[in-house]
Amino acid sequence: MILAFYVARRFLRSFLLIAGVFLLILFLIDMIEMIRRFSSRDIGMGGAARLAALNIAGSFYSILPLMTVLSAIALFLGLARTSEMVAIRASGRSALRVVAAPVAAAVLLGALTVALLNPLVAATGQIYDQAVAEIDRAGRQTVSLGASAVWLRQAVQEDGEEAGQIVIRASRASPDAVTLYDATFLVFTQDGPVRRIEAREARLTPGAWDLRDVADYPLEHANPQANVARHDSLRLASDLTAQRIREGFGRPEAVPVWQLPTFIAGLERAGFSAARHKVWFQMELARPFLMAAMVVIAAAFTMQHVRGRNTGAAVLLAFGAGIALFFLRNLAQVLGDNGQITPAMAAWTPPLVGALLALALILRREDG
Numbered sequence: 001m002i003l004a005f006y007v008a009r010r011f012l013r014s015f016l017l018i019a020g021v022f023l024l025i026l027f028l029i030d031m032i033e034m035i036r037r038f039s040s041r042d043i044g045m046g047g048a049a050r051l052a053a054l055n056i057a058g059s060f061y062s063i064l065p066l067m068t069v070l071s072a073i074a075l076f077l078g079l080a081r082t083s084e085m086v087a088i089r090a091s092g093r094s095a096l097r098v099v100a101a102p103v104a105a106a107v108l109l110g111a112l113t114v115a116l117l118n119p120l121v122a123a124t125g126q127i128y129d130q131a132v133a134e135i136d137r138a139g140r141q142t143v144s145l146g147a148s149a150v151w152l153r154q155a156v157q158e159d160g161e162e163a164g165q166i167v168i169r170a171s172r173a174s175p176d177a178v179t180l181y182d183a184t185f186l187v188f189t190q191d192g193p194v195r196r197i198e199a200r201e202a203r204l205t206p207g208a209w210d211l212r213d214v215a216d217y218p219l220e221h222a223n224p225q226a227n228v229a230r231h232d233s234l235r236l237a238s239d240l241t242a243q244r245i246r247e248g249f250g251r252p253e254a255v256p257v258w259q260l261p262t263f264i265a266g267l268e269r270a271g272f273s274a275a276r277h278k279v280w281f282q283m284e285l286a287r288p289f290l291m292a293a294m295v296v297i298a299a300a301f302t303m304q305h306v307r308g309r310n311t312g313a314a315v316l317l318a319f320g321a322g323i324a325l326f327f328l329r330n331l332a333q334v335l336g337d338n339g340q341i342t343p344a345m346a347a348w349t350p351p352l353v354g355a356l357l358a359l360a361l362i363l364r365r366e367d368g
Contacts, residue, residue, distance in 0.1 A: 003088065004101040010078065011102040011295075015071035015109065019060075022067055026056050041135050054128035057121045058253065064113060065329075068106055068291040069322030072298030073315055075102060085303065095366050099299045106295045110288025118284060119256040126254060150180065150272075154240050156187065164189040166238075170202070173272060177245040179203045183211075185236060193219045197236065204245075209236040252280035260284075275343070279336035282347035283329075289348075290329060293355035297321045300358040304365065325354040 030052035038048070079085040088098055150173050156164040165188045170180035183202040187195040200213035214231040217224040255263050260281045267274040301318035329350040336346030 003093070004097075004104075007075070007079075007098065007101040008105040011071060011075045011105050012109070014074040014078075015067065018067050018070050018074065022063065023056070023060055026059050027052055030056050030059070038135055043135065051128065051131060054124045054131065057117075057124045061113070061117055061121045061253075064110075064287075065290050065294050065326055066322060068109075069294040069298050069319060072102060072106075072295040073302050073318050076299055076302040077311065077315070080302070080304070095299070095303060095362050098303070099296060099362070102295045102299075103292045106291040107288045110291040114257060114284050114287050118253075119258065122254050122256045125251075129254075152240070152245065154238055156189075156237075164194075166236075168202075172269075173245075177204075177242040177272065185209075185211075195219060196224065197234070199234070204238065204240060204242055206241075207237065207239070209238050210234075211236060252277045257281065257284045275339055276337045278343040279333055279346050282336075282343040283333060286347040286351055289355075290325075290351040293325065293351040293358070294322050296355045296358040296362070297325060300361040303362070321354075321358070325350060328354070 031048050034043070034048040034051045034055075035045075038051075043051070076085070079088070085098075089095075150168075150170045152168040152170075154166050154168070156166055167186040167188065168180070169184045169186075171182040173180050180202040181200070183199050185195070185197040185199070185202075186193055187197070196217040196219055197211065198215045198217070199211035201211070203210045203212075211234040212232070214234040216229040216231065216234065218227050218229075221227045252260070255277070260277060264274040264277050264281065267277065298318045301314045301321065304314075332341065332346040332350050335341045336343050
């Protein structure tokens with residue numbers, strides 16, 4: 001037990017050191033990017049640092065598996081360099097018992113990052129998006145889900161200038177976000193609401209909404225009900241696109257993992273496809289085991305006693321295998337987003353395959 005705690009502590013120390021180095025590098029890269037991106041906005045060094053600090057959490061969180069494999073490589077190379085690994089093996093400890101401690105530490109570390117860091121990434125991502133929207137006001141569309149409705153907002157443009165807002169409410173939407181059902185359009189100008197348009201169906205076409213079975217209420221009149229105009233069809237200008245509407249719900253990683261099941265249920269209730277969010281939710285559940293698989297992969301190549309040139313080759317093989325697993329996971333995520341494989345398969349197959357292959361290599365060397 002003492003040995004297990006010692007190895008786990010060495011692994012966590014390596015992880016914290018590598019994480020600190022990556023955090024600093026990512027912060028500097030993000031800060032330079034913010035200065036370049038908003039050079040015409042004069043946000044200053046303080047503003048660039050604030051935006052970089054808000055944006056860095058997502059980048060840092062996404063590369064945690066790669067930092068895990070580097071930490072495991074550093075651990076096993078350190079044990080081999082000081083001959084501690086030789087002493088441990090000479091005492092009768094099997095390779096699997098040595099690997100078990102950092103694997104357990106990686107699972108615990110992964111669970112903590114999902115439980116604590118994931119909501120932090122979602123919160124800082126939302127603050128970052130709001131800060132960027134205040135600096136760069138190119139997009140004025142927002143999308144949100146209510147308890148039983150879909151809400152959208154778009155700008156009204158006249159002669160290239162914003163003349164007002166249109167707030168859209170619909171009971172549900174088609175999965176491709178092209179058609180809204182039982183939709184209400186509230187048109188606002190600088191002076192307040194001027195029109196309420198109700199349509200049984202609203203279909204988004206390039207540059208406009210095509211409305212069917214329309215009731216147009218002029219709110220400028222004292223009695224809009226008495227002055228209602230009914231149309232079989234009506235065309236309302238819009239700069240929205242289906243892609244913008246789908247993206248308006250935010251990236252799956254912008255939703256805290258604890259809220260994802262409720263958010264997925266709301267998406268499906270509104271008629272939208274929740275495939276991406278389901279895949280992401282499963283990916284988050286599998287993240288601790290992905291980090292554990294990275295430790296097993298590093299152990300498979302660097303746990304044996306290596307010297308000289310063999311050390312470099314072992315490190316390259318271990319890190320290359322970790323990168324391969326990382327990209328395999330991303331590929332599986334894309335396939336899951338497209339519906340070609342199930343969310344559970346997309347999330348759990350890569351770490352399972354990677355861990356089993358690495359474990360087979362360790363057992364082969366043990367038998368040898």
